Structure formats: C-alpha cells, structure tokens
Amino acid sequence: MTDTRKSPTLALALALVALFWISPLSWVAFNAVDPLADGTLRWPQAFGLANFSKAVAGESGRQFLNSVYVALLTSTLTTVFAGLAAYPLSRVRIPGRNAILWALVLLRMLPATGIIVPIFFMAQSTGLLSLTGVALAITMINLPFTLLLLKNFFDTVPLELEEAAYSEGASLFRILWNVVLPMSRAGLSVVWFFSFINAWNEFLLPLIFVRKTADFPMSVGLFNSFGEHSSVDYGFLAAYSLVYALPAVAVYFLLRRNLSTGFAGVGVKG
Amino acid sequence: MFDDAKPWIQRDWKLVAAMLIPAIAVIALLLYMAGWILVMSFTDLALFGRKATEWSFVGFDNYERLFKRRGFLNSLWVTTVFTVFSAIIGQNILGFAMAAALRNTGRFTKSFVEGAVILGWILPDVVAAYVWSATFTENGLVDLAILQPFGIETRNFINDHPLFVVIVANVWKGAAWSYILYSAALDTVPSEVVEAARVDGATPLQRAWHITLPILRPHIATNCLFITISSFVYFPLIYALTGGGPGRKTQVLSIFVYQESFAVGKLGYGSAISVAMVLIVAFLSIFYVRLLKDPR
Amino acid sequence: DLSIMYRSQFASLIEPGIEAYEAATGEAVERIPLPNEGYDNRIALDVASGTAPDVLHIDTGMVQRLSANGDLLPLNGMAETWDQWQFYPQRTLDATSLDGKVYALLTDTDARMLWYSVKAFEAAGIETPWKPQTWDELLDTARKVKEATGTENALVVPAGTKNEEATTMQGFYMVLLGADTPEGDRNRLRNRDTGQWIGKSPALRRTFEFYETIYTTDALAEPGDQYSSDVGAIMRPGLISGEVGIWASGSWENNCIWDCGGTDIPPQAERDKAVYWAPFPGSGVAGAPAYSNISAGWTVGVSAATDQPEEAKALVAKIFDRETFEPWVIENGRMAVRTDIAETPAYQSDKFFSDVTPLNDQTTKRDAVPGYYFVSALVQQSTADILDGISVDEVMETYHETLIDEFGEDQVMVIED
Amino acid sequence: MTGVVLNDVRKSYGDLQVIHGIDLSIDPGDFIVFVGPSGCGKSTLLRMIAGLERISDGTVSISGRVVNDVPAPDRGISMVFQSYALYPHMTVGDNMAFGLRIRRTPAERIRETVGQAAEALQLGQYIDRLPKALSGGQRQRVAIGRAIVREPEVFLFDEPLSNLDAALRNQTRMEIARLHREIGATMIYVTHDQIEALTLATKIAVLKDGELQQFDTPDRVYNQPANTFVAGFMGAPPMNLVAAEIIAGDGGAAVAVLERAGQPPVHVGLPASRKRLVGRRVVFGLRPEAICSGPVGSRPDHAEIDVDIDYVEVTGADRIAVTNFTSGPFYARLPADADVHEGRRARLNFDRDKINVFDADTGARIAEETP
Amino acid sequence: MTGVVLNDVRKSYGDLQVIHGIDLSIDPGDFIVFVGPSGCGKSTLLRMIAGLERISDGTVSISGRVVNDVPAPDRGISMVFQSYALYPHMTVGDNMAFGLRIRRTPAERIRETVGQAAEALQLGQYIDRLPKALSGGQRQRVAIGRAIVREPEVFLFDEPLSNLDAALRNQTRMEIARLHREIGATMIYVTHDQIEALTLATKIAVLKDGELQQFDTPDRVYNQPANTFVAGFMGAPPMNLVAAEIIAGDGGAAVAVLERAGQPPVHVGLPASRKRLVGRRVVFGLRPEAICSGPVGSRPDHAEIDVDIDYVEVTGADRIAVTNFTSGPFYARLPADADVHEGRRARLNFDRDKINVFDADTGARIAEETP
Numbered sequence A: 001m002t003d004t005r006k007s008p009t010l011a012l013a014l015a016l017v018a019l020f021w022i023s024p025l026s027w028v029a030f031n032a033v034d035p036l037a038d039g040t041l042r043w044p045q046a047f048g049l050a051n052f053s054k055a056v057a058g059e060s061g062r063q064f065l066n067s068v069y070v071a072l073l074t075s076t077l078t079t080v081f082a083g084l085a086a087y088p089l090s091r092v093r094i095p096g097r098n099a100i101l102w103a104l105v106l107l108r109m110l111p112a113t114g115i116i117v118p119i120f121f122m123a124q125s126t127g128l129l130s131l132t133g134v135a136l137a138i139t140m141i142n143l144p145f146t147l148l149l150l151k152n153f154f155d156t157v158p159l160e161l162e163e164a165a166y167s168e169g170a171s172l173f174r175i176l177w178n179v180v181l182p183m184s185r186a187g188l189s190v191v192w193f194f195s196f197i198n199a200w201n202e203f204l205l206p207l208i209f210v211r212k213t214a215d216f217p218m219s220v221g222l223f224n225s226f227g228e229h230s231s232v233d234y235g236f237l238a239a240y241s242l243v244y245a246l247p248a249v250a251v252y253f254l255l256r257r258n259l260s261t262g263f264a265g266v267g268v269k270g
Numbered sequence B: 001m002f003d004d005a006k007p008w009i010q011r012d013w014k015l016v017a018a019m020l021i022p023a024i025a026v027i028a029l030l031l032y033m034a035g036w037i038l039v040m041s042f043t044d045l046a047l048f049g050r051k052a053t054e055w056s057f058v059g060f061d062n063y064e065r066l067f068k069r070r071g072f073l074n075s076l077w078v079t080t081v082f083t084v085f086s087a088i089i090g091q092n093i094l095g096f097a098m099a100a101a102l103r104n105t106g107r108f109t110k111s112f113v114e115g116a117v118i119l120g121w122i123l124p125d126v127v128a129a130y131v132w133s134a135t136f137t138e139n140g141l142v143d144l145a146i147l148q149p150f151g152i153e154t155r156n157f158i159n160d161h162p163l164f165v166v167i168v169a170n171v172w173k174g175a176a177w178s179y180i181l182y183s184a185a186l187d188t189v190p191s192e193v194v195e196a197a198r199v200d201g202a203t204p205l206q207r208a209w210h211i212t213l214p215i216l217r218p219h220i221a222t223n224c225l226f227i228t229i230s231s232f233v234y235f236p237l238i239y240a241l242t243g244g245g246p247g248r249k250t251q252v253l254s255i256f257v258y259q260e261s262f263a264v265g266k267l268g269y270g271s272a273i274s275v276a277m278v279l280i281v282a283f284l285s286i287f288y289v290r291l292l293k294d295p296r
Numbered sequence C: 001d002l003s004i005m006y007r008s009q010f011a012s013l014i015e016p017g018i019e020a021y022e023a024a025t026g027e028a029v030e031r032i033p034l035p036n037e038g039y040d041n042r043i044a045l046d047v048a049s050g051t052a053p054d055v056l057h058i059d060t061g062m063v064q065r066l067s068a069n070g071d072l073l074p075l076n077g078m079a080e081t082w083d084q085w086q087f088y089p090q091r092t093l094d095a096t097s098l099d100g101k102v103y104a105l106l107t108d109t110d111a112r113m114l115w116y117s118v119k120a121f122e123a124a125g126i127e128t129p130w131k132p133q134t135w136d137e138l139l140d141t142a143r144k145v146k147e148a149t150g151t152e153n154a155l156v157v158p159a160g161t162k163n164e165e166a167t168t169m170q171g172f173y174m175v176l177l178g179a180d181t182p183e184g185d186r187n188r189l190r191n192r193d194t195g196q197w198i199g200k201s202p203a204l205r206r207t208f209e210f211y212e213t214i215y216t217t218d219a220l221a222e223p224g225d226q227y228s229s230d231v232g233a234i235m236r237p238g239l240i241s242g243e244v245g246i247w248a249s250g251s252w253e254n255n256c257i258w259d260c261g262g263t264d265i266p267p268q269a270e271r272d273k274a275v276y277w278a279p280f281p282g283s284g285v286a287g288a289p290a291y292s293n294i295s296a297g298w299t300v301g302v303s304a305a306t307d308q309p310e311e312a313k314a315l316v317a318k319i320f321d322r323e324t325f326e327p328w329v330i331e332n333g334r335m336a337v338r339t340d341i342a343e344t345p346a347y348q349s350d351k352f353f354s355d356v357t358p359l360n361d362q363t364t365k366r367d368a369v370p371g372y373y374f375v376s377a378l379v380q381q382s383t384a385d386i387l388d389g390i391s392v393d394e395v396m397e398t399y400h401e402t403l404i405d406e407f408g409e410d411q412v413m414v415i416e417d
Numbered sequence D, E: 001m002t003g004v005v006l007n008d009v010r011k012s013y014g015d016l017q018v019i020h021g022i023d024l025s026i027d028p029g030d031f032i033v034f035v036g037p038s039g040c041g042k043s044t045l046l047r048m049i050a051g052l053e054r055i056s057d058g059t060v061s062i063s064g065r066v067v068n069d070v071p072a073p074d075r076g077i078s079m080v081f082q083s084y085a086l087y088p089h090m091t092v093g094d095n096m097a098f099g100l101r102i103r104r105t106p107a108e109r110i111r112e113t114v115g116q117a118a119e120a121l122q123l124g125q126y127i128d129r130l131p132k133a134l135s136g137g138q139r140q141r142v143a144i145g146r147a148i149v150r151e152p153e154v155f156l157f158d159e160p161l162s163n164l165d166a167a168l169r170n171q172t173r174m175e176i177a178r179l180h181r182e183i184g185a186t187m188i189y190v191t192h193d194q195i196e197a198l199t200l201a202t203k204i205a206v207l208k209d210g211e212l213q214q215f216d217t218p219d220r221v222y223n224q225p226a227n228t229f230v231a232g233f234m235g236a237p238p239m240n241l242v243a244a245e246i247i248a249g250d251g252g253a254a255v256a257v258l259e260r261a262g263q264p265p266v267h268v269g270l271p272a273s274r275k276r277l278v279g280r281r282v283v284f285g286l287r288p289e290a291i292c293s294g295p296v297g298s299r300p301d302h303a304e305i306d307v308d309i310d311y312v313e314v315t316g317a318d319r320i321a322v323t324n325f326t327s328g329p330f331y332a333r334l335p336a337d338a339d340v341h342e343g344r345r346a347r348l349n350f351d352r353d354k355i356n357v358f359d360a361d362t363g364a365r366i367a368e369e370t371p
C-alpha cells in the first residue's frame, strides 16, 4: 500500500509523462496508416494498411527470425557470461575490483566506428563473419557493463540465504542455481533485456559482418526505406519501425513480472 | 584472495575461477582491441587510400591536433551540456521517478506509460529523429498543439534551440533504460525498510532521498556511468535530427569524431579522439566511483 | 561463384543483368543488395580484408578512393571482348580513371544547376524562363523573391556538415568553379599541376562571401534548414509551392522533386510549369566561366581481389547490355553516359534530357586524389562556420591553417589576388 | 493523548480473509497488549493501524478521526517491526535519529535523545556500527530505540523483546513502562510472553484466527477467561480443562462428575453459587497454580484428587507435575520442594472457588451466580 | 552419535575479539543450551560450529575429528538461523524440502517427511505459500521445519521459538525434545527463555562477553551458580544479591551483617557449614522464590527480615514483590494470595540453607564446607 495511491498530483504528473511519450509517436502512427505519407506531421490523407503490407512483405519474415536469433543469442550469452563472472566478483574481495570494472566499462565508449575495424578483422580471421559473430561482438562490447550491473544485483542477495543453502549441503552450483539466480531475477531480466535490445537495434555490425543477404536482421531492412538522393519512403519507414519495435516491446511485457518479485528482505530478519 | 571468502566459495574455488574464464576471455579480447585503438591513435592510419596500407607512427600529433583544431573544445562543451541535461538529469531522474511512481500504480496506467516509454527506446534512431523533427519543426506538433491554440507565434524550435531539442529527444529516447534498471533495482529494496521510514514520518521525497537512494547507490552510480558513456558516444539521433548544427551548436563529440574520422576515413585521428573521450569520461566518473564506494 | 554487391535502390538496373548472365552461363550469382547507410564502410572493410565480392556497385567518389589503393581491377581489356565498350566516350571514361586506367563503368551521370519555383517567380514578377548571367543577377532575383513572398529560403545553396557531400558538390564547388578564371585552377580546391591544395585564393574568398551574403548578410536562406532531418523534404515541396525560391541541386531533381522513387511523376510539361532550372551562373568577374557544372554518378567495377576476373567482367558487360540498360536509363530519367543511348529517339525526344545534356559539355569532376574527402569535410565545416556567423576572414584563416596542419606547408599553396 | 478505535476492521489478502471484523476501543493512554496464537493476525492489525496495510473493510480512527486514508507518516505513530526493518545503510545512531531528523529536531537535541535511548538499551558502544555487524538482540534493540526516541502519540510494538535475554527484557520492559507513564502515550503491544502481557497491559486483547476473543484487564483475562480458548491460551502451563457433568447432590447442591480415562469418575461438590448448573454439561477450568499438594485432609475446604504423576518438570522455582488426571496433560504447579515424583501416585487438592466453568458446547464462560 | 568439542575457540572481527577462548565438551546425544546476554557471542559460536564462520583460533571437533577445515555440508549438522534465512522465492514446502532434494532423497519420501514436519509445526495449510505471505511465527516454524526434516547428527538451533506463542512454543519444544529422544542427535540450542533452557537442557552453557561462565546441568546452574553473573542472569526475577560481611557470632558461628541503604544492618546467623567465612566480605545470593511471607515466627528455622514493599507485580500465578531491602531491587516471589501490598511494610523470611555465597571481589561461588 502506498500513500500516493490517490494523489492527484501524481496522477497528473503521470498523465503528463505519458503525454510527453505518446504524443510524438503520432508522427509514426499517422505516417504508418497513410499510404500517401510524406513525412510531415499531418492527419492521414488516406487510410490503408498498404504500408504495413509492404513492411511485412518480402524478406522481412526471415529478417525477423534473424533478428530474433541475434537478439536471443546475444542476450543469452551476455547473461550467462556476466552472471558467471559477476558472482565471484560480488563475493570474493578482490582488491580494486570496482575500479577495474569501471575502467572496463569505459571501454564501451570506444565508438563503434572506431572499434569496428579491429572487430571485423578478428571476426574474419576466426570465420565469424556471420550473425553468430555479431552476437559475440555485441556480447563482448556489453560484457563489462552488464557484469557490473549484475554484480550490483548479486550484492543484494543476503549472504545468510547462501549460508543456509550451503549448510544444507548445496554445492556452489546449486547455491547459484537455486538461491542467487532466482533471487536476482530482476537483475538478470534487466541484463537480458538490455542485451536483447542492443542486439535487436544493432545495425552496423550485421551490415558489415553478414555475408549472405538472407542473414540480414530487421534493423538492416529498415534502411530500405531510404532511397537515392536522400529520398525517404516515410509510410514504409513508419510502418516498418512499428513492425520492428513492437515484438521487442512485447518481450518487455513478457519479462516485466520479474522486475517486481517483492522478495527483497523477506526471508531474513534484520 | 579466497582466504576470507565464504566457505562455499573456498571449497569450490576452482569452479569459481572457471566461472570467470568466459568473461576474462571476452574482456581480454576487448582490451586487445582497445589496445589496437590506442596504437592507432599514434598513427596516421586511414580507412581508404595510401594511408590505409602505408601508415606510420606520428607520435602525439593526433592528440595535438585535437586541441589545435577548432571544434574539439566546443564539442566537449556541447557534449557535457548534452550529457548533464539529457542523461544525468533527464533520463536518470525521470527514469527513477517513473520507476518509483509506477511501482504501485494500477496495471493499466503502468502498462500504458511503460509501453510508450519502451517503444521510444526501441524505435530506431532515425525514426526517432523524424518524430522529434516533426514535433519541434515549424508547424510541428508543439506549434499545432500548444502554441497555435494559445495564439503564440509559431516557430522552428530546431533552428532556434537545437540543443534543447536534442536534449529533449534524448530524454525521450533513453529514459526507458534508466526506468527499467531502476524498476529492477527498486525490487531489491526491502519494502519493510521503506515502511519503517513511512512510520518514522518521512514523506515520499524524504523516503526516496534518505532510504531508497542510499540503498540504491551502487545502481545509481553504475547507471550514471553508463548513461554518461552512452551520451558521450551517442550519435545517430542527434546526427539525424540536427547533423550537429546549426553551425556547431549541437556538434557533440561523437559527431565530431564521425566527421573527423569516419566521413574522412582518418582512423588514427579518430582513435585519438576516442581515447581522449575515454580519458575525459574516466575523469568525470571519478565522481561516480565515490558514489559507488561504501562511505564506511 | 561470382558475387555482386549493390545498393538495393539499383536493383532494377543490376538484377536484370544478373539474370541475363545466369541465363547465359548457367552459373548462379550471389547477390548482396545493401542499403545506402553504411555501404561505404562495408566496402572499405571488405576490400581491405579481401572478402569483397567480385563485382561492386560504387559511386564515383569510391572509385577514386579504391583505385588509388589498387583495390579495383582495370577494365581497359573489356574494349576488346565487349562490343558495347565503344559507346563510352573518353570523357565519360575519364571520370572513373586513374593514370589512364579505367576502373569502373558509369551507370549514369548527372549535372548540377539551379532549380527555381515558377510560382515564387511569378509572385515576384520575374520572367520565366529565367537564366541569370552573374551572381549579382542571381542574388538580385533572390532578393526580389524574398521581398515578394517573404520566404526564408529565397536562394538555397547547400551548406553545412549535415548535407555532407551535397554541400561540397551541389554547393561550394559549384560556386567556386564560377568564382574565377579556370586558368591555373584558380577556381578549384586543388591545383592539378602542382598537386597542391589551395589554401587561399580570390575564388575561395568570393565563394565564402557568397555564402555569407546568402546566409547571414542578406538572409536569403535559413541556416537551420540546412540541418533539418530531411532537407529535401523542405526544399522539394517548397519549390512546387513557392515557399522556396531557388535551390542549387542536381539533374535528378527533375524526378525527385515530385517523387524520387519515380512512381508518381506528372508529365514533363506540367513539371516544367511549376519548377524549372537554370545553369549555375559564373560570378561575372573577368575570365570566369559563364556557368559552372560538376558531375558525379554511380558506377560498377570489379574487385582487384577477384579470382574470376573474366567472369566478373562478363557480368559487368551483361549489366550494361543495351537491352536492359537502356530502358532503365529512360525510365529512371538518368542522364545517359553512352553515346548509343544518348542517340536513341526515346532519349533524344525527351525535353529534359535534351535541355540538360549540353551542360555536361563543360562539366568538371571532383579532385580524384587521396585527401579530397578531408578537404571536402573541411569545406562543409567552413560553410557551417559561415552559417554560424563567423567572419569570412576567420573562416579562411582556419581553412588555410587546417590544410597546412593536415598536408604540410609544401602541399598547400596560396593564390594571391 | 490519543485513543484508537477499530470499527469492524477486516482484512483480506485476495480471497483469504485474515481479520474478520474486529471492534476495539482503546482509550488514550491505555497500554494494550495483543496476544494470540502465531498467525492469528496481530501484526496485520498493527500494520493496519500504522497505515501500512490497506483496510479491506471497516474503519480505524485515531483521536476520533477516521484514518483509513491518512498516510502512515501523518498518523503520529511509531512502530517496532517484528522483523526490525532497520535501515541497512545507516549506523545504529543514524537509524535511531532518522525519525527525529525528518522532523527537523535540532541536532543537539537529537544527539541527546538518541544517546539516552542507546544507553537505556545498552547500545552505547555500538552507536557507530552498521546493523549487519550486530547480533540479533542488538538489532532488535535498535528497532526499539528507533521507535521510542520519537515520542509519538501512539506506539505500536510488534514482539519487541522476543530476542532479548531475561535481564535485558526485564529492563527494557521497565523502560517501556516508564515511557508509558512519562509521556502517557497510547501503546499497542504484541507479545507472546505472558509475563510481559500481564505486567504491562492495562488491557489485553486476545485474538484467535482474526477474531477478538476477549478484551479486558489482565486480571480478568487471567482469572475470568471469556472462553475455553482464552483459558487454554493464557498461562504457562495453561489452565487445565476437564469435561464435567453436573448432577444434583445432597440438598440440591451441585456436584460435578469429572470423567476420567480408564478410571472411575471423580465427584466434586460445588459451592452454592453454582447451583444453576445442575443438569448441564460443562468444562471445568483449573489453573495449575490453584492446585496444591499436601497431606491428605490438610485442607478440608479443598477438593482432593488422586493422580498418577507422569512427569515432573523442574523450572527452577517450581515443579510442574504433569498428571494423568484427564486424557490430555493435566498440570499442577507445585513448589520446588513439593513431594511429587515421576511415576508415583500423589494426592492433590484445589480450592473449589477457583474453578472456572465453561459451556461445553460454546466454550463460553459461565459466570458465578451472585446470591 | 556425535559429540562436539570446542577447544580454546576464538573469533575476531577485524580487531574486535568477540569470542575469547571457549572450551566446551559436548557429549554425544547431549542437549546443550547456550544462554547469555544479547550480543555475548552465542550465534557466533553456533555459526562457527556450523562452519559458516572462520574460526580465528582454536579448534572445533565433531565426532573426535577436528573440523576447522571441514566444509559445513560435511559436518552433518543442520541449523535454524536466528534470522530464519528462508528462501523467499520458494514455497514453504520447497523451503523444507530443499535440503532433502540436494541429497537426492526420493520424491515420495520427501513429500512424506515434509508433510509430517509441516503437520507437527501446524504449517500444513501453508505448504504452498511463499514466505512473504506468512506471519513472523509461521516463518520461524518454516525455519525449524527446514532443519528437522534433515535428521542430521548435530542440530543447531538459534532462538528457534522466540516468535511463537506459549502454546505453540510448548508444543514445538516437545516436538524438539521428542526428536532428541528419538533420533538421539546432539543438540545445541540458543534461547533466552529460561524455562526452555531449564527444561530442555541436559547441560547449560552460560556465556558472557564471549567467555564461558558455567557449563553444567540445569539444576546446578540454577541452584549453584558458578558466580554472581550466572546467579543474576538465570531466573526471572533474578537471584537477589546482597553484600555482606561475615563476623563471628556466638560460639564462633558465622553471622552475616547485611548492609542496608539508610537503615541499620541486619544480622543473619549462618549454618555451621559456613564457619570458614568469618572475616570475609562476600555477596549473598538468594532466589526470590526462596523467600516466603508469613506471620512472624511461623518458620523458626528461617531468617526473618522486615522490608518495605515498593511494588507488586501480579503475574497470574505469583505476586512478585519488589522491596527496598537492598539498594537495588530485591525480589520476592510470593503466592498470588500472599498478603503483601504496595507501600506497606512486610515481614519476609527465608531458609538459611538456601543462601548462595560468592566472593565479593571475584564473584566466584564459595561452596559450602562438607563437615
């Protein structure tokens, strides 16, 4: 229960926030349903789903699957790698571990355009110029940050629960699997979703890595709306971006219940 | 190192060490590449042309240029303003406030706001740029929906207040991340502790300030670091929206780098800028590190 | 197997050629259509790592970059094996040549000029067709348009960094080329004899001053619009509606103003009634050309790393086979690069083509040397500074210093008044 | 001073109702103790009064004002949580000072108040420690300290002494009693410790399964329990309950027939005030301490019974004899030197006037008739 | 069966030593209760035996084997944490079953064992709930259930009943006692409840500030406390301690002079077995329950004292009189019907043989001389 439940100020603030986020999207909505869309903000001149049928035609089915593949692989790899390493980092007192992690996170700053040359050559020499390579590359770039993130979440799992499991005979693996991970569901979900979206949105790496047209993800397909001489097919762009974004939003809603487990502080007194 | 670790870690220290392996391997790769960039920053390597193959070391030339060339310091300033207002203040605070406010609101409101916020995050940058261009351009959404009804003269905000527009756009685009992270982080705050503060008479703001925020300190520090980094290197939306202009008014460092290295293909110089940016952010983030450290 | 990489917008040109090749040889060709975005990046990396496809669809600027590095295969040999080679005039081949070797074949070319709004001109009482002879005349017209219609964009010459190459090609270089006599490359960015970049020259000064007049002194164009997320979306409808007076752009606008994709275009006569064009005039100083023009275009070339050079060339030949190539040129309103196509009745009878083709008698190319893109970016940034209100003197000083800093003192020259 | 009134308060979690309509009127300055079996709803009730749990139905009033929709911070209460709920990032001192700081109490005054409370709770030396470096009892004391420094109008204590040792519990209890006397605040206190309940309370509320069983003074709750549940719940060992049938004896006096497992029934003559019971089936309640041992006939006014001693528990001061008098355990609390031994037979006696009588069906107490 | 031996066990947190060298030998099948003031190190000791806390110095042996370096799961122990440490994401049933699952107990068997334990702890209906939907006492019972289903060789209970009501506590205590009898496990049990300590323990270990004060049977800990600390700690109210000087009386018999605040000292003649005390300064210890009230001279063998009654606490069964006999409170535990009243004067008496004597300086008990 909260004392904000019926607060009108809060309701008003939330309404404003919602308005701030929703109203700009009218551009997308209007252009998407307007077969005559010209990229300006105007009431649709005509209504029709032509843009959508274009957006889901042709390669986009396969591109969708490719996007799903990269995103799932990336998020899974990132979560597993980060999860494995975050536990020791959270529990073993390594001198300067925070500073080290921070320094590593800074590497994320190296801009894609700069880092792409070395990454490309590395992928080429290991035969990873493929979607799998893309997933690995994104995993690599994101790892320090996700590691730090997960460590923070692991830090909040009460040691006493691990002690209880340990004294009940649980191996390290079971302590992790049955206590630490379930208790960090919120953190894991965030890390997972973060990497998922990162991969879902990544454009440059797949463009450069993928050898076969059939392997392109949706983020590349989006740019088919851009023609020569900076001409843009706005109707297609708007419709495609919705078709592109909505599955990822749906993933969030599937994941969302993990963000509020209400476990914190329940099992232990103090 | 494992000496004062918990017994179950000591017992399985080999497994614990093994758990670190994938991360260490990946990070080693990353470091290797960072090293490559560092080395590149001392060369005149280019993406195209003769300098792509016949490059040579040029010492600190690239770094010197950075300060001599017009634009770097300006970009640094613009980036700092952009980061502080759009990320640290905008995304961070708004994201937190929403996470806190929506934690206990009804399902429908929550889903509605969340859906919009997350859609903004996932929407491709170029599309977001059109969205915001349509919002702030002459006769755009703001003009039509706010200014005209009140009889205020319409205007082109993008031309008049470009930095403001990109800041707003970036808040819109990026707050979802802070929102999601803080939603999860808030889940780790024991609800009874917050209840105790309520009983102690703390208002919602006081609870946030004295209880929730201190408990979330590591998460906040991490997030600040991350969004600072992201904003420092954030490129596509600003580029698509204003191209760094008018003039250099929104020429953030990432656009500066793009123009100096990518459009021009000068990898050496571009790397130097990147390295300099890393150093700058490293310097700025000393502040966050203090936030991360336990005060006691 | 052969592979080919091309921009997906050019599918209607490339794919019939591929199909014809596949039908002829029975070999499958691997197609890699890509969007514009990131295309150059991908090519550069593919070429550098040796993973490039055999045949590449690239723009002329890329040809210059790649050929200088030996990444493209010279195509001169095709003259013997392919009977349609003869229709490429030397002038066309020069655009894609380095040291006498041809590295790619143009799919089309273009010209650059001033597009004006008939509606705006009528409102300002300016007679059309309109053909200014000097910059003063041009500026005068613009002022009149501004006065009559109150438009923010009476005369738009691309500027700033957001427009990227358009600033240099449709804007700065077009002004520069008319700013001074062509003798000694006084009206260019680089002296082609000495190989030096020109750090200061009367032409550069006049060009910057021209920009200053437009964007600040006389406010004939709105600087902010040069940074909008879609400049074309302001200019093109603006020309039709009369909200934009004059816009410096290229020959493709004949279609693009109406619909770049090319499906919804009114008949030529109707188009001409709303928007028409004039050559970009010279400044009017002694020795300056009467008008200026610069061309570029897309090309197809063969990767130097290919292990099937002959097959690759055969594919190129199929793509440019007149049977499929000609319809593409006509339908897409491209300026023909080949004599045989330029001489077909269909092309000849097209009013726009016949009007515009003479422009290319006097066209120029950008400086096909390493370093060009640096200077181009510098030009873009310098115009941005003018937009920002920085004085011409200061912008020129910075321009000069940056060139020296980049290329060294001996690679930069100064042309005194 | 502030009274608290609960009016038909109910609480459901989803479909599960855990508080079934409780009416309770607490006078200003009262010291109310909630007792009841684990899980009966004491904490829930406290949390509803504190404003931490939505009230599903009914009203809670504080100082005559319905507070159902008043947020917790505005109710003028302070609370000790059963699970402490210490602020993990604050030192002991800061934990205690938090509520005062919120109210902008002058720093000097905070230091003083917190210092005093810490001393009283023997936490002086831990003032700069974080909760995670404290023992369980130390944490609990911090929780108490946090509540008492604020001097609110209503105190809510949820088992505040459960982790303290006897001496400290005694002291803290006295500290709480002193506080109650001095600032006259209304106190609502949950405990499982009967001594605590009986000594601290002005009134005790006995709960069972979310329903109020009895709300009365400690004396009456102990000596005149409202029903068999209260009788069996209060007191350790609890009141002995024995089924009986009342028949008419000589001169119409009531005589109880106590059934015994596998042995002949025992007849106990009852005082005159019990006449009306004749013919009813009842339950007798007898406190273990009302039972004495002694030589046969030593107390002629007492009823005597012979029992086998199953088991003797020595608790220091007493010997608790567990006998086979009824089918369940039947306790007698005897002095430590009483002559009872495991496995032996003994004769015990008890004062007839100390018998409580309950209805066999409803379990409700049947009061003595006043002649 | 398994014994546990502690040999000079020490524990420091950083510079702070909290356990100062404890030696303790626990026989197989013993039921040991640790008592001591809050923060004295009971939990720490338990955690060291469990293998959860590094032993800074000394050794812990289980079954004769030094286990300092043996991991907790291999020590054959199970533990109830003071803070429960329930897995918040598992249901009650899963919480209890976890340890069994780890050991690959057959599912059928797990269900049975857990079901039985849940029934015994009255948790049957909560088996599918998550801990967050349980009351404090229910959570504590889950913690107990989790420990007992595993049937280990050594049980460690850290205040397992602190949040249970008297009846349930009684039952659970019996359940634990039954378990102890049936599987014969060694039990180490921390409690603040003296009744629990005295009734359950085969031996009690009294700790103070990380040092062992006494380790002996409940009877001896209660009746022959090793020092004034133990004397004052055990029992509620605690043993009265009175400073005395022993002088020689008639015939060389020892006579104690008890000093009283603001009143003439009282002389108490001592039994013959106390002769050697003459001339020493000592502390007398007298249990409140050793004090009786009664008419003057009713017990000629007893020593009599006159006191003012400061305060009377009625705890149901007893009246605890707090008197001004010494400067601190001096308790007398009298029957509920004793004729003592607040503010009145009363004459009390006590059996001289029940006096405990401690050295005034060291506080150590001085045994009676055997004649």
Ligand SMILES: Nc1ncnc2c1ncn2[C@@H]1O[C@H](COP(=O)(O)OP(=O)(O)OP(=O)(O)O)[C@@H](O)[C@H]1O
Binding pocket: D132, D133, D134, D135, D136, D137, D138, D163, E013, E016, E018, E036, E037, E038, E039, E040, E041, E042, E043, E044, E045, E082
């Ligand atoms: N991490 C720590 N750092 C420093 N001191 C600590 C730490 N943990 C416990 N202590 C101290 O060690 C002492 C013993 O703690 P322990 O928990 O063993 O007490 P306890 O006897 O169980 O007390 P209680 O009855 O209150 O639970 C306490 O004074 C406590 O403050």
Ligand SMILES: Nc1ncnc2c1ncn2[C@@H]1O[C@H](COP(=O)(O)OP(=O)(O)OP(=O)(O)O)[C@@H](O)[C@H]1O
Binding pocket: D013, D016, D018, D036, D037, D038, D039, D040, D041, D042, D043, D044, D045, D082, E132, E133, E134, E135, E136, E137, E138, E163
């Ligand atoms: N979130 C919940 N969902 C469902 N039932 C709940 C929830 N919280 C508590 N309960 C149930 O409500 C009942 C009352 O709980 P409450 O905590 O008030 O008990 P209590 O009297 O304080 O017990 P204890 O003495 O054990 O602390 C319990 O049976 C408990 O299982």
Ligand SMILES: [Mg+2]
Binding pocket: D042, D043, D044, D082, D158, E135, E136, E137
């Ligand atoms: Mg409770």
Ligand SMILES: [Mg+2]
Binding pocket: D135, D136, D137, E042, E043, E044, E082, E158
């Ligand atoms: Mg403890």
